[in-house]
Amino acid sequence: MIYNVAQLLKAPTGTVQRVTLDDEDNLELQDNEAELMGPVEGEVKLHRTNQGIFADGYVEVPVEMECIRCLEPFVATLRFPLREQFYPTIDVNTGVPVAPPADDLAFPLDRNHLLDLREAIRQNLVLAMPVKPLCKDDCAGLCPTCGRNLNDGPCDCPPEPVDDRFSALRELLEQQGQ
Numbered sequence: 459m460i461y462n463v464a465q466l467l468k469a470p471t472g473t474v475q476r477v478t479l480d481d482e483d484n485l486e487l488q489d490n491e492a493e494l495m496g497p498v499e500g501e502v503k504l505h506r507t508n509q510g511i512f513a514d515g516y517v518e519v520p521v522e523m524e525c526i527r528c529l530e531p532f533v534a535t536l537r538f539p540l541r542e543q544f545y546p547t548i549d550v551n552t553g554v555p556v557a558p559p560a561d562d563l564a565f566p567l568d569r570n571h572l573l574d575l576r577e578a579i580r581q582n583l584v585l586a587m588p589v590k591p592l593c594k595d596d597c598a599g600l601c602p603t604c605g606r607n608l609n610d611g612p613c614d615c616p617p618e619p620v621d622d623r624f625s626a627l628r629e630l631l632e633q634q635g636q
Contacts, residue, residue: 459479459485459498459574459575459576459579460572460573460574460575460576461475461477461504461572461573461575462570462571462572462573463475463504463511463544463567463571463572463573464550464570464571466504466506466511467506467510467511467546467550467567467571468550468551469506470506471506471507471508472505472506473505473506474503474504474505474506475503475504476501476502476503476504477501477502477503477504478500478501478502479497479498479499479500479501479502479517479575480497480499485498485519485576485579485580485583486576486580487580487583491580491583491584491587492521492522492523492583492584492587493521493522494519494520494521494522495520495521495522495533496519496520498517498518498519498579499517499518499519500515500516500517500518500540501515501516502514502515502516502517502540502575503515504573507543509543509545509559510543510544510545510546510559510564510567511543511544511545511567511573512541512542512543512544513540513541513542513543513544513573513575513578514539514540514541515539515540516537516538516539516540517537517538517539517540517579517582517583518535518536518537519535519536519579519583520533520534520535520536521533521534521535521536521583521587523587523588523591524591525591525592525593525597526590526591526592527592527593527597527598527599527600528593528597528598528599528600528607528608528609529600530593530607530609532591532593534591536583536586536587538582538583538585538586539582540575540578540579540582542564542565542578542582543559543561543563543564543565544564544565544566544567544573545558545559545561545564545565545566545567546566546567546571547566547567547568547569548567548569548571550571565577565578593609597609601613601615602618603615603618
């Protein structure tokens with residue numbers, strides 16, 4: 459996920475270079491972020507702009523997550539857009555250091571004009587992670603009494619008693635024929 463963009467920086471504004479992420483590309487995540495279950499894949503277009511390089515494309519990453527209802531691990535492939543600005547730190551023609559842009563969110567190119575997509579992909583992956591991951595939309599979860607996974611079938615626990623404070627609502631529903 460590291461690309462030499464020296465020739466692209468010498469090209470006129472508007473020039474595009476396409477790159478494909480494949481099996482050889484690896485991504486290192488921090489301990490509590492996620493666990494990768496396969497290679498990072500995707501396509502990215504590197505656009506030469508008047509300020510540097512704009513990376514625009516998509517990324518697919520298989521990630522292991524834990525379902526919030528049944529607590530079972532599952533693998534989901536997250537697909538998310540990648541749209542990030544990269545700026546040079548050294549002028550490609552003169553070798554003179556370049557002042558950083560006013561945009562604090564842009565990523566720097568290193569001294570050798572190498573564009574590293576790994577941190578941009580990692581940040582976008584963390585943003586693409588679901589807040590409440592579900593193994594499937596109709597996950598039944600766990601029994602609140604015995605803790606059995608209800609996706610495997612019902613448990614033998616007796617139904618919980620209905621709170622007497624809701625008896626008026628139950629009578630109202632019965633009157634309406636429901």
